[in-house]
Amino acid sequence: MAQLRGVAICLIVSLFVGSSRAECCKDGETKVDADDCTKYLACCHGEFVSKSCASGSYWHSDLEVCVVDDGQCKPPTCVEGDIKLNPENCAGYLQCVNGNIVSQSCPSGDYFNSTLNQCVEDTCGVCLSCTEGSKKADPSDCSKFQICTNGVYVSQSCASGYYWNALSKECEEDNGQCKGTEQSCTENEIKVNPADCAGYLQCINGKLVARKCSATQFFNPTLGQCEVDTQNVCIPKTCDSDCCDVSNNSIWPVEKNCSAFYQCVDGKKFEQRCSNNLLYNSQIEQCDYPWNVDCDDGSPPPSGPNAGPSGTYCESQGRCVGQRDGTMFADASGGCSSNYVVCQCECEVNFTCSSGLLYNALVKSCDWADNVKC
C-alpha cells in the first residue's frame, strides 16, 4: 500500500511539476550511478536519490550491493566544478573540469583566497610576483625593458634611438650597442649596404639581412635595385687610380720635374721623360723647347756636351731634336765664328774649326774665311 502511494505521489508530482528530473521508481529499487562507481541511486518515496558506498567499497551492479573495492572502481579524481587552492600559483586555482583537475587563472590583479575559495582583488600584494615599478631587461629586445606593473612584468620601449642598459638600469642613447633598434624594419624593405656596393640590405623576419646582387651587377641606391655595372661603379677596376677616369693617352706634368710627365695608356700610369732636352709644356700638353716652357724644378741648368743616347740629359737649345747625328748648326752667336754645333744623339756638341777656318753655314762645314759670308 505504501509502495502504491509512493507511485501515486510520484505521478502527481510529475504531472504538476512537468519538467521534474526525478524518475519515478518503486521504493527499494536501486540503480547504477553512471558518473561514480562509489555511489548508487536508491529509490526513496518514488524518486531516485544518490547514496554513497562506505569508503573503500563500490557499488556492484549485479549484486546490487556495495562490495569491497579491489581495483574495479576508479572513482573520478574530482567532483565536477570543485575549486581549490593551487599551491603553485597564488594568482590561480585548480578546478575540476570533466573529471580532470585543471589549472585556472584569476583575473589580472586578483589572487586566490582559499578561505573565501575564490579570486579576490589583490590590494595588499599577497600574490605580487614582482616589486611594483622595478625594471629589468627584456630578453627579446634590447630597445625595450620590462617594468613591474600590478605584480607582473610588462614590456615597455625605450624612446627612439635609446636602448636598455642592463648595468645602469636605464634607457641610454644607442650608439650601436643595441642591434635591436636599427633592426626594426619593414618586411622586405631594401636598403643600401654601406659595406657592399655590390649588395644591399633586406628586411627579413624583422631583421636586416645582407644580400648580394648577381655577379655583374651593383646596387643602384637611387633606383633601389641591382643593375648591370657597365660603368664600373662597383666592380673593382683594373686601372691605376689616376688613369681610371681619363681618356686614353692623357698626359699631365710631374710635380717638381720639368722634363717629365705622366701618361695613361690603357688605364696604366707611366712616368715619361721628354726626350733630348725638351721640357714638358702643360699648355700644349707636349714636350717643347725650354724657352717656351715656364717651369722651374730647381734642377741645375744642363751643362757639358753630354752626348749620350737620345733622351739623356745633355746641353741643348732644342735645335738637334729630331735631327740626324752629324747635323751642323752655326754657333748660337750667329756671327762669323770658328765655333759650331754638331748634333749627336739629338744633343748639341760644341766644335771649333781648325785654326784659321770659320764655320760656313751655307756649306755646313769649316771653310776659308774668304768663302764665309758673315
Ligand SMILES: *[C@@H]1O[C@H](CO)[C@@H](O)[C@H](O)[C@H]1NC(C)=O
Ligand atoms: C582571505 O579573505 C579573508 C576574508 O576577507 C581574510 O580574512 C583573509 O586574510 C584572506 N586570506 C589571505 C591569505 O589574504
Ligand SMILES: *[C@@H]1O[C@H](CO)[C@@H](O)[C@H](O)[C@H]1NC(C)=O
Ligand atoms: C690607348 O693608346 C694606346 C697608344 O696610343 C693604344 O695602343 C691603345 O690601343 C689605346 N687603347 C684604347 C682602348 O683605345
Ligand SMILES: *[C@@H]1O[C@H](CO)[C@@H](O)[C@H](O)[C@H]1NC(C)=O
Ligand atoms: C725627372 O724625371 C725623370 C724621368 O722620370 C727622371 O729621370 C729625373 O731624374 C727626374 N728629375 C728630377 C730633378 O727629379
Ligand SMILES: *[C@@H]1O[C@H](CO)[C@@H](O)[C@H](O)[C@H]1NC(C)=O
Ligand atoms: C757651347 O756653345 C755655346 C755658345 O757659344 C755656349 O753658350 C755653351 O756654354 C757651350 N757649351 C760648352 C759645354 O762649352
